[in-house]
Amino acid sequence: MTTILLLSGPNLDRLGERSPEIYGTMTLAEHVDRFTQLAASYAYDVRHRQSNFEGDLIEEIAGARDAAAIVINAGALTHTSWALADALGAFAGVSIEVHLSNPAAREPFRHTSTLAPVVAGSIAGFGGLSYELAVEAVRRLLSNGA
Numbered sequence: 001m002t003t004i005l006l007l008s009g010p011n012l013d014r015l016g017e018r019s020p021e022i023y024g025t026m027t028l029a030e031h032v033d034r035f036t037q038l039a040a041s042y043a044y045d046v047r048h049r050q051s052n053f054e055g056d057l058i059e060e061i062a063g064a065r066d067a068a069a070i071v072i073n074a075g076a077l078t079h080t081s082w083a084l085a086d087a088l089g090a091f092a093g094v095s096i097e098v099h100l101s102n103p104a105a106r107e108p109f110r111h112t113s114t115l116a117p118v119v120a121g122s123i124a125g126f127g128g129l130s131y132e133l134a135v136e137a138v139r140r141l142l143s144n145g146a
Contacts, residue, residue: 001045004138005067006035007057008050009075015100026128035071035131042139044068054081061087069094069138071131078103078113089118094141096134099124 008028011018016027028050036046047067049060054077061084064070070091077084078097088095097115102125116122120141123130 001043002069002142003045003047003067004039004135005060005064005070006032006046006048007060007070007072007074008032008048009057009073009077010052010054011075012073013050013052031128031131034128035135038132038135039138042135044135044138054084058083058087061091064091064093067093068142069096071096071098071134071138072115072119073098073100074115078115080114082114085114085118088115094138095119096137097122097124098130098134100127100130101125 012028015031016025032046032048036048039046049056051057057074057077061070070088070093072088072095074081074084074097078099095118097113097119099122103113113122121137123133123137126133
């Protein structure tokens with residue numbers, strides 16, 4: 001079975017309670033469950049890891065040699081972590097950046113993504129649908145040999 005590594009960065013463990021007007025009321029567990037169910041319908045296995053620590057996420061990426069794809073919501077690390085970008089840039093499979101909110105419509109510091117140059121694409125601003133769109137993007141990119 002093909003594996004997708006789903007990574008969730010800092011503070012995403014607080015989804016559902018933290019700023020619901022921005023991030024919605026679904027918990028991280030609910031997002032992961034929906035993502036996993038949709039991925040399973042395409043015969044993908046999902047391995048999820050959430051961490052509030054940058055190094056943990058980098059280690060997960062470095063150890064993802066068995067994964068065909070990485071879908072990452074790096075939270076605020078999106079705007080600051082060149083180390084995370086370097087790790088993703090070295091990943092041989094498909095990688096997709098996901099955001100529940102639209103960073104381009106928020107504070108100016110959120111307008112820059114250090115990850116955008118090294119991922120296949122970024123999906124943002126669609127709430128929980130962003131994760132579903134990411135599964136579909138992975139499916140299409142893998143089936144097209146990208």
